[in-house]
Amino acid sequence: MTDAQFIPENYSKNLDSGAFTWSSPSNIALVKYWGKRDPQMPENPSISFTLNDCKTTTTLRFLKKIEEDEFSVRVFLDGSEVPDFKPKILTFFKRIEAYLPFLKDYHFRIETSNTFPHSSGIASSASGMSALALCLMSIEKALSPNISEELFIKKASFLARLGSGSACRSIEGDLVVWGKHEAIQGSSDLYGIKYPYEVHENFKNYHDTILLVDKGEKQVSSTVGHNLMHGHPFAAQRFQQAKDHISRLKGIFKSGDLNGFITLVEQEALTLHAMMMTSSPYFILMKPNTLKIINAIWAFREKTKVHVCFTLDAGANVHVLYPENDAEQVGEFIKNELVAYCQNGHYISDKIGFGAKLL
The missing domain is CATH 3.30.230.10 (Ribosomal Protein S5; domain 2)
Structure with missing residues (x-):
């Protein structure tokens, strides 16, 4: 169209x-x-x-x-x-x-x-x-x-x-x-x-727990951040990487490859923030507790082999993604270890939804 x-x-x-x-x-x-x-x-x-x-x-x-x-x-x-x-x-x-x-x-x-x-x-x-x-x-x-x-x-x-x-x-x-x-x-x-296209059962009912590291206004708006990609030294490589990642996701979604999903999703989150840190002017939206949460997730995943990962939007908050089968174990991990890094201990437990509704 x-x-x-x-x-x-x-x-x-x-x-x-x-x-x-x-x-x-x-x-x-x-x-x-x-x-x-x-x-x-x-x-x-x-x-x-x-x-x-x-x-x-x-x-x-x-x-x-x-x-x-x-x-x-x-x-x-x-x-x-x-x-x-x-x-x-x-x-x-x-x-x-x-x-x-x-x-x-x-x-x-x-x-x-x-x-x-x-x-x-x-x-x-x-x-x-x-x-x-x-x-x-x-x-x-x-x-x-x-x-x-x-x-x-x-x-x-x-x-x-x-x-x-x-x-x-x-x-x-x-x-x-x-x-x-x-x-x-x-x-x-x-x-x-x-x-x-086909999506494996592993990715049905996926969970997203949003850890509210910073509930304040962002110091740089997304509109400003998007505009800083004009003339960015790594823009062309970034745009190609996103296209390649979508091609790879087709196979990951079909096969149910949770490890492949984790690697790709975390690469995407970190690349997004790398673009912010290498633009002109450059800026950092992550906070110290954002990094502490990321490191804690990596350590927990290494120790337990549970399929939990993180992603980030253009801000400090961390989205913790995990399949339905791991919800109980990851929920305990969040309450016992990650809530301490949230502003006032606040987080939101969410999961995949199916769109808007007329009320």
Whole structure:
């Protein structure tokens, strides 16, 4: 598909007011996307586990207005209005206006809440923007009831991407690919797709325990970090590595090779942070306790041979990944050894989920 195919024809229905509520999860990339070109297109393909409990619930209320000359939006987080969020939403609306021509027809009120700390490295922009995109698609579906389910999902992912790149991977689950890759049929830079190939039982019901090392705001935003890949001395090698890793993952997912999975996923996490540490200007988002957790996981895995590994997003928090069969033993390890490195002892136990839900 091309982006022009997401521009609608005339709507067949009228709508004066209403509200839609969607719950959409975050996701954790196994092969990372780092580096983008306009408009929100990835420099390399990525693949992620969709989470289940780390999610955003968004209600979008809308009321027809008389003047159609500008966007009208108010944003509320956990019941309180947050004017600081409004510029990001307005930027998003400008990007997607061609694909949703009704945006200037209504006053919008966005009411949103997360099950996890905002701006703590658990990709609240992914869950938040995907939930908002789905609410907007529900309005379009009400205006044009003949939209197919397939187009609804693809366009929601397409729109979410224009709000936050990784948001396009939160619409569905349990494994989602975003970015054109010759080995993944149907893959696209425009939207995420469900991973279309065989996945071994070893990777069903995978767990992700998120250790909250630092719940504060990141000192460098992901947008700034992505932009620093322009002219990065290792950018070309990194983009090729990501493509190679996705090719390798096909075989790993099919065979159930947990050791191969561990090696690849940890390489991806460390490469992501190596790109940050070698950009100009350079920066470090890991904290001392991030490294202590990584070393503790390595020591535990060496000692017990349990298939536990870590990954990182663009932040200090550690995602501890492990199969269902090892959940009890890893859970004890986390409580006995790793919680000490978490801010106020806080962590989130999550597992693979299957995408967003209309509430």
